Amino acid sequence: MTLMLAAGILLYENRFQEQQVSQTGDSFIKWVDFNVSKEALKKACLMDVASYESEIHLDWITLLAYAAVRGGGEFGSKSTQYIDDIAAQITAGEISEEELKEKYKYFSYYYEAYAAVLGGMIGEYEIEDERGDYQKKYGLKAFSPIAAGFSYQDYDDDSDKIGLNQKNLFINIATNPL
Numbered sequence: 001m002t003l004m005l006a007a008g009i010l011l012y013e014n015r016f017q018e019q020q021v022s023q024t025g026d027s028f029i030k031w032v033d034f035n036v037s038k039e040a041l042k043k044a045c046l047m048d049v050a051s052y053e054s055e056i057h058l059d060w061i062t063l064l065a066y067a068a069v070r071g072g073g074e075f076g077s078k079s080t081q082y083i084d085d086i087a088a089q090i091t092a093g094e095i096s097e098e099e100l101k102e103k104y105k106y107f108s109y110y111y112e113a114y115a116a117v118l119g120g121m122i123g124e125y126e127i128e129d130e131r132g133d134y135q136k137k138y139g140l141k142a143f144s145p146i147a148a149g150f151s152y153q154d155y156d157d158d159s160d161k162i163g164l165n166q167k168n169l170f171i172n173i174a175t176n177p178l
Helices: 002-018 038-050 060-070 079-091 097-103 107-118 169-175
Strands: 122-128 134-140
Touching: 038 060, 038 079, 038 122, 038 134, 060 079, 060 097, 060 107, 097 107
Parallel strands: none
Antiparallel strands: 122 134
16 A cells, blocks of 8 residues: 555646556556566566666566566466566567557556556666765665654554554554554
C-alpha cells in the first residue's frame, strides 16, 4: 500500500512532464493486480542501475513487463530467468522495446501498469555528502514516508491484539483506522 501511494504521488508529479495520457473513453487501465515478486523487483532494479551509463540502458519497467508477459501475469520461480533472458537480448541488440510491443500482445498493458506503479522510482537524484556538498547519483529514489532522524519507537496501538499482522505500522494505520 505504501509503495502504491508513493508511486501514485510520483506518477502524478511526473506524468504531465513526460507524456500526455488521455483518460477519456475505455482506453486506460482501471485496475491492475501488482504482484511482482521481491526477487524480480530487485533484479530488474539492479540491472537498471548497473546499465545506467552503458551504451544500452536496461529499463526496469521493460524487464518487469516482459517477465509478466512470459509468466502470464504471475511472478513465479522463472521470473528472474525471464528478466535475465530479455536483458541479454536487449543488450545484444537483438530486440527493442518497440519490437516487444509488436511481438507480445500484452506487453504494452503490463508496461503501462508497471509504469503507473513504479515510474519515477529509479532515476537521477542528488544527495548531500559528509562535507555538505551535493553529489549526483542514479538509483532507487523512492523513500520512506518517515523522515530521517524522526523515527518513532513507542507504538501503543495494540495491533497484535486486534488481529493486525501486517509488516508495517504505517500500512496498519492507513488501511485499518482504529
